[in-house]
Amino acid sequence: MPTLSALRQEPHHSYSSLSTFLSICPLQYAFRYIYKLEPERTGVSLPFGSAFHGALSWLANRRKQGESSKPEELAGVFSECWKAESKRTVGLTFKSNEEWDELNALGRKMVAAFHEGWSEDEEVVQVARAFSVPIIDADGEPVSDKPLIGEIDLVIKDKDGDTVLVDWKTSATKWPEGKVYSHMQATCFTYGWSRLTGDNPLFRFDVVTKTKKPSYETLATTRREDDFNRLAELVRVVERAIAHDVFYPMHGGYACKDCPHSGACANWHRNQARYLPLAA
Numbered sequence: 001m002p003t004l005s006a007l008r009q010e011p012h013h014s015y016s017s018l019s020t021f022l023s024i025c026p027l028q029y030a031f032r033y034i035y036k037l038e039p040e041r042t043g044v045s046l047p048f049g050s051a052f053h054g055a056l057s058w059l060a061n062r063r064k065q066g067e068s069s070k071p072e073e074l075a076g077v078f079s080e081c082w083k084a085e086s087k088r089t090v091g092l093t094f095k096s097n098e099e100w101d102e103l104n105a106l107g108r109k110m111v112a113a114f115h116e117g118w119s120e121d122e123e124v125v126q127v128a129r130a131f132s133v134p135i136i137d138a139d140g141e142p143v144s145d146k147p148l149i150g151e152i153d154l155v156i157k158d159k160d161g162d163t164v165l166v167d168w169k170t171s172a173t174k175w176p177e178g179k180v181y182s183h184m185q186a187t188c189f190t191y192g193w194s195r196l197t198g199d200n201p202l203f204r205f206d207v208v209t210k211t212k213k214p215s216y217e218t219l220a221t222t223r224r225e226d227d228f229n230r231l232a233e234l235v236r237v238v239e240r241a242i243a244h245d246v247f248y249p250m251h252g253g254y255a256c257k258d259c260p261h262s263g264a265c266a267n268w269h270r271n272q273a274r275y276l277p278l279a280a
Contacts, residue, residue: 004130004151012149013135013235015188021238023184024255027268030247031261039260042092047085048103049170052208053153054081055111056168057127060154064124071115075108082107091260110170110214114206117216125163126155133195138229143236150192163201164220165189171207180205180221187231190223200224 021029031037055078062069082104086092094100129152135144154166167185169175180186186203194200204220249265250256259265 001130002132004128004149007130007132007147007149011146012132013144013146013238014149015185018188018234018238019184021241022234025250025253025259026241026247027249027265028255028259028261031264034242034247037261037264039091040263041260042089043258043260044092044094044099044103045170045258047089047092048082048107051078051081051085052107052110052170053168054078054085055107056114056153059111059115059118060124060127063120064127069115071112074111074115078107078111079104106210106214110208110210113214113216114168114208118206119159121159122164123157124154125157126152128153129155131189131192131196133192135232135235136195137232137236143232144239148188148192148235150189152189152193158202163199165193165201165203167203167205169205169207170210172210174209174215174217175205175207175219180219183221184231186221187223187227191228191231194228 017029017033020032055074058077059069059074086100130149131152132147132149134142135146135148137143152165153168156164156166158164167189183205186205190200190203200223202220202222204218207217207219209215209217249268256262264271
């Protein structure tokens with residue numbers, strides 16, 4: 001199976017792109033995926049999350065190989081990942097001169113909390129499992145000529161021998177009750193796995209909070225075939241909107257504060273005629 005980086009080289013849909021259009025801002029979707037604008041700035045959450053994933057992938061691969069590790073080792077891996085991600089991130093901005101060190105200290109505590117909480121009864125099957133599958137509707141017909149792609153952070157066998165798909169998340173606070181049941185990522189990734197294997201396993205978010213004393217929590221959910229049919233119809237609607245240049249700013253949306261294209265958004269109404277032909 002090709003890597004996620006390789007799959008991204010061809011036209012595709014993904015959880016990130018669909019979520020950007022449907023939940024964040026259609027105009028941000030256009031700036032990123034249609035007009036391919038360079039980000040004006042990048043907040044710390046993106047490289048921080050990448051460093052967090054890098055450290056947990058290292059831990060998961062160690063377990064897969066039957067090797068043990070200590071929390072302080074994992075903390076060291078996070079620091080190295082955080083250093084590397086900070087250097088390679090274009091337009092990275094910090095609120096203060098101390099923020100890098102503060103986030104380094106926080107990340108080290110977060111991965112240590114994960115190390116302490118992750119059950120050793122679980123067998124690691126695969127780490128960073130990429131997928132690419134066609135998007136099919138309830139009648140068995142394709143809704144797009146673009147596949148759905150993604151990368152599952154972790155595939156495990158739990159203590160009962162059942163397959164579980166796991167995605168690692170960082171969060172400012174504990175997730176509210178019920179969030180997992182409507183989360184599109186669980187739908188996209190479970191759909192991808194079911195189309196690859198024919199199985200419809202449990203999906204689990206492993207969430208570590210960015211709090212003074214980080215907490216680790218596992219939140220599981222399942223998806224039915226009807227959820228997959230709904231996903232297919234959402235893709236159909238998104239493609240119809242894209243074809244008709246339906247890209248509008250989400251005024252006052254929760255993501256506006258950290259938008260990487262805030263300048264382009266502010267000038268959008270002046271430049272719309274310049275943007276529209278690019279979507280054709």
